Amino acid sequence: MSSHTTHTDPVILEMRSITKEFPGVKALAEVSLRVKAGEIHAICGENGAGKSTLMKVLSGVYPYGSYDGDIVYQTEVQQFKDIRASEHAGIVIIHQELALIPELSIMENIFLGNEPTKRGVINWAEARQRSTELLARVGLREDPDTPIKEIGVGKQQLVEIAKALNKSVKILILDEPTAALNESDSQHLLDLMLGLKGKGITSIIISHKLNEIEQIADSITIIRDGKAIETLDVKADGVDEDRIIKGMVGRALESRFPDHTPKIGEVFFEVKDWSVGHPAIQDRLVCKGSNFFVRRGEIVGFAGLMGAGRTELARSVFGRSYGRFINGHIYKDGKEVVLKNVRQAIDAGLGYVTEDRKSLGLNLLDDIKATTVSANLKKISRNSVVDTAKEFAVAEQYRKALRTKAPSVEEGVAKLSGGNQQKVVLAKWMFTDPDLLILDEPTRGIDVGAKYEIYGIIQQLANQGKGVVVISSELPELLGLSDRIYTIFEGAITGVLNKEEASQESLMKLMTSARKAA
Amino acid sequence: MNALKKLFGGNTRQFGMIFALVALIIFFQFTTEGRTLTPGNVINLFNGNSYILILAIGMVLVIIAGHIDLSVGSVAAFVGVTVALAIRDWGIPWYAGVLLGLLLGALIGAWQGLWTAYVGIPAFIVTLAGMLLFRGFNQFVGKSNTIPVPNDFQYLGSGYLPEVGPSTGYNNLTLLIGLAAVTFVIFSEIRRRRTAKVLGAEVAETWVVVLKLVLVCAAILYATYLFATGRPGTSFPIPGLILAVLVLIYGFVSSKTVVGRHIYAVGGNRHAAELSGVQSKKVNFLVMMNMSILAGLAGMIFVGRSTASGPFDGVGWELDAIAAVFIGGAAVTGGVGTVIGSIIGGLVMAVLNNGLQLLGVGADLTQIIKGLVLLIAVAFDVYNKSQGKRSIIGLMMQNFNRPTGGPGTTLQPDETTSTKETIAREA
Numbered sequence A: 001m002s003s004h005t006t007h008t009d010p011v012i013l014e015m016r017s018i019t020k021e022f023p024g025v026k027a028l029a030e031v032s033l034r035v036k037a038g039e040i041h042a043i044c045g046e047n048g049a050g051k052s053t054l055m056k057v058l059s060g061v062y063p064y065g066s067y068d069g070d071i072v073y074q075t076e077v078q079q080f081k082d083i084r085a086s087e088h089a090g091i092v093i094i095h096q097e098l099a100l101i102p103e104l105s106i107m108e109n110i111f112l113g114n115e116p117t118k119r120g121v122i123n124w125a126e127a128r129q130r131s132t133e134l135l136a137r138v139g140l141r142e143d144p145d146t147p148i149k150e151i152g153v154g155k156q157q158l159v160e161i162a163k164a165l166n167k168s169v170k171i172l173i174l175d176e177p178t179a180a181l182n183e184s185d186s187q188h189l190l191d192l193m194l195g196l197k198g199k200g201i202t203s204i205i206i207s208h209k210l211n212e213i214e215q216i217a218d219s220i221t222i223i224r225d226g227k228a229i230e231t232l233d234v235k236a237d238g239v240d241e242d243r244i245i246k247g248m249v250g251r252a253l254e255s256r257f258p259d260h261t262p263k264i265g266e267v268f269f270e271v272k273d274w275s276v277g278h279p280a281i282q283d284r285l286v287c288k289g290s291n292f293f294v295r296r297g298e299i300v301g302f303a304g305l306m307g308a309g310r311t312e313l314a315r316s317v318f319g320r321s322y323g324r325f326i327n328g329h330i331y332k333d334g335k336e337v338v339l340k341n342v343r344q345a346i347d348a349g350l351g352y353v354t355e356d357r358k359s360l361g362l363n364l365l366d367d368i369k370a371t372t373v374s375a376n377l378k379k380i381s382r383n384s385v386v387d388t389a390k391e392f393a394v395a396e397q398y399r400k401a402l403r404t405k406a407p408s409v410e411e412g413v414a415k416l417s418g419g420n421q422q423k424v425v426l427a428k429w430m431f432t433d434p435d436l437l438i439l440d441e442p443t444r445g446i447d448v449g450a451k452y453e454i455y456g457i458i459q460q461l462a463n464q465g466k467g468v469v470v471i472s473s474e475l476p477e478l479l480g481l482s483d484r485i486y487t488i489f490e491g492a493i494t495g496v497l498n499k500e501e502a503s504q505e506s507l508m509k510l511m512t513s514a515r516k517a518a
Numbered sequence B: 001m002n003a004l005k006k007l008f009g010g011n012t013r014q015f016g017m018i019f020a021l022v023a024l025i026i027f028f029q030f031t032t033e034g035r036t037l038t039p040g041n042v043i044n045l046f047n048g049n050s051y052i053l054i055l056a057i058g059m060v061l062v063i064i065a066g067h068i069d070l071s072v073g074s075v076a077a078f079v080g081v082t083v084a085l086a087i088r089d090w091g092i093p094w095y096a097g098v099l100l101g102l103l104l105g106a107l108i109g110a111w112q113g114l115w116t117a118y119v120g121i122p123a124f125i126v127t128l129a130g131m132l133l134f135r136g137f138n139q140f141v142g143k144s145n146t147i148p149v150p151n152d153f154q155y156l157g158s159g160y161l162p163e164v165g166p167s168t169g170y171n172n173l174t175l176l177i178g179l180a181a182v183t184f185v186i187f188s189e190i191r192r193r194r195t196a197k198v199l200g201a202e203v204a205e206t207w208v209v210v211l212k213l214v215l216v217c218a219a220i221l222y223a224t225y226l227f228a229t230g231r232p233g234t235s236f237p238i239p240g241l242i243l244a245v246l247v248l249i250y251g252f253v254s255s256k257t258v259v260g261r262h263i264y265a266v267g268g269n270r271h272a273a274e275l276s277g278v279q280s281k282k283v284n285f286l287v288m289m290n291m292s293i294l295a296g297l298a299g300m301i302f303v304g305r306s307t308a309s310g311p312f313d314g315v316g317w318e319l320d321a322i323a324a325v326f327i328g329g330a331a332v333t334g335g336v337g338t339v340i341g342s343i344i345g346g347l348v349m350a351v352l353n354n355g356l357q358l359l360g361v362g363a364d365l366t367q368i369i370k371g372l373v374l375l376i377a378v379a380f381d382v383y384n385k386s387q388g389k390r391s392i393i394g395l396m397m398q399n400f401n402r403p404t405g406g407p408g409t410t411l412q413p414d415e416t417t418s419t420k421e422t423i424a425r426e427a
Ligand SMILES: Nc1ncnc2c1ncn2[C@@H]1O[C@H](COP(=O)(O)OP(=O)(O)OP(=O)(O)O)[C@@H](O)[C@H]1O
Pocket: A022, A023, A025, A026, A027, A045, A046, A047, A048, A049, A050, A051, A052, A053, A054, A405, A415, A416, A417, A418, A419, A420, A445, A447, B410, B412, B415
């Protein structure tokens, strides 16, 4: 451990040998964490390492008494009995699944549960003035009366921070804040964090985007399998991404992408003149006459900014599960197919892994085995009766193949860490054995090691002669993985680049302009 | 120590329900000085509650799928009066009457399913309307009169298994059913264990299983004994038999078939289910339709039992059925619940009713107590959800229990998804 200079950087928070057990799982084993006042402290570790659990212990989500060990904050041992108690002490956690209410306005959300009152009546004038100030502090130029549902994720994230600032936060905890953000929104958020640091606010950040960590963190604590492995001082130790990875996985990772020589065959899937209307707004188009095709054995990337219409395109092709179909044709193996619902799409050999695990990909009440087979019950049932033995065997097979970290396939998916949930969703679609698998942000919230594995799985599918479509907001991922990349801007396909011609710059240009390419 | 904890550290809803049921029975057995567990009373209890339990079977599916059905009492009454009239005025035989009733139930169910599933009106509203509509139809068609039904139709609601075979002093058919049930329980347990072992899945310790089997079989045999030794002419009641068959069928369908999986999937997360190829509209339609068919059946059994159809049949049934389902561990938000759980929940209510009646407690106090029991049962459940441990009874009930993540499912609120993005997009 690096020595610390107590006189300049007093320790504001110390977690001493925290142990937290869930039935059958020891999530944390004697983890200690020291955070200096005014620093940005990152927590890194593989999926399921225990990062979120540690932060939930700190913020009172798991109350005092449900864990072992001490939390020493501002030189006193704390016994938070709930989130309110920790917030009161100035520790605010922002979960990835934001606690904002879509129907309420920015201002109402900021003051929710904390309304400024005058003789018991909410003082909206004061609220408005204060929220204007807070929004200015986080650099969000929006009317405080705008409903939350009308602003993008990046801005919502900022509203959460404004909300935290309103609670006079001393330690701000951000659990994977940039996972769903695009590059520029992420950058804005990171700059904001640096700004807050300048104002003396201590931050703890969890992220799988190691370049961001490298960029802003002062110290990094690495957690592996529920144990704190080391704490690195970024400047003093000259920490870079490779060093973090080494700590996380216990060995150096030679490259981010597995070796792969594509075996590309003929075109087998083609979409022509695909136009789809917005589900609620009459004249708005979310797909404007798009054309694309996929060859056998090919990995095709889709690049675009947040809200460009990549997900909309994918979901509307996948059995018209999004928007109002207007016109277009789908050809598979040279024949036109009409896919009016998801069932037909699956039967025609399509699979779609949603970007939104929790609300669209999983039934959180299910266990791993039920989830794994849920899109292909036919295959494990006879005369419509589910063969539970087969179900178990199939789930077990995928658990081993994907190395999902779980005590057994009877574990509820709600209890898995984010990365492992993603693997279960992947397993579910691999089990449908699709000819064309569409993956929407397949590595969102996934650690570097697991990413590598998932890339390997994707390449394996391609090697089997399947077509794979990957939608991703991380350009390096698209560049490393795809054989060909389409770019989308405002619902229209603006270009397509082969692996050789594609670069961050060339993609970015096409992603931000309506220039029509061949 | 650990074993003791396992035995008594009950934390699942199954444990709570069974424990409550057994405790209630024992409590009333004592306080009524043995009048609770007599053949006459037990038979009576079954006869008087079978129609509610039948409704609970349909209701739990509706609630698992994330809906509610308030119209069941009115539907039951409307079907009852129509069948009674048809038998009286058209002179159709009883079985044709039953068929007509089921068909009418299906029609009504299709009507409500259409509004719920395809028009997209919340079932609460559709069935609230249905409650008024079909109550009105009942009184309109029956002109608010009582309409008697013939004897052979009454058999449906108040008949018993006949005496056959050698005179053993017991009702032979009842004994046979009891033995069949015991054999079934033992064999299915053995089979389940064997497959689990082959797969390398977790199996409960042998003594747990043996204890479970002994307890369950003892209960079945004791019930058999009670039913088989009733007043001459009585035995296992026909409504009870219908109920048992339905429990078997629906228990199987809900836990072992593709349709069952789909119902849970739609209730658990409709969007995820749809994106997995589940046709949620069809599922919702079927569930609502099925409910009305069962309501029709319940109505006919009730008419058979009370020998006539009346304008106030089935008033308040929906509440009893819904209470049974929630006491039985279903979640208001859908996706959770079991058929057998709802039956146990219904039995808790039934035993409570019956015991209080035997004790001479007035209707006012009975209602107050029932209200509190519902509240406490669900509170207990909510509390358990925040704990999430498995008890021995929980393990014992595993085969009835749908395999889920267990009750201790606390959601992880962090992680990397953007619900609100979707909400925003879909708005
Ligand atoms: N409520 C719970 N019940 C049971 N086990 C749980 C629960 N919450 C977390 N776990 C387990 O504890 C371990 C640590 O989970 P945690 O969510 O802290 O991981 P993480 O480091 O945040 O991973 P990720 O990067 O995937 O988000 C995992 O094995 C997980 O399955």
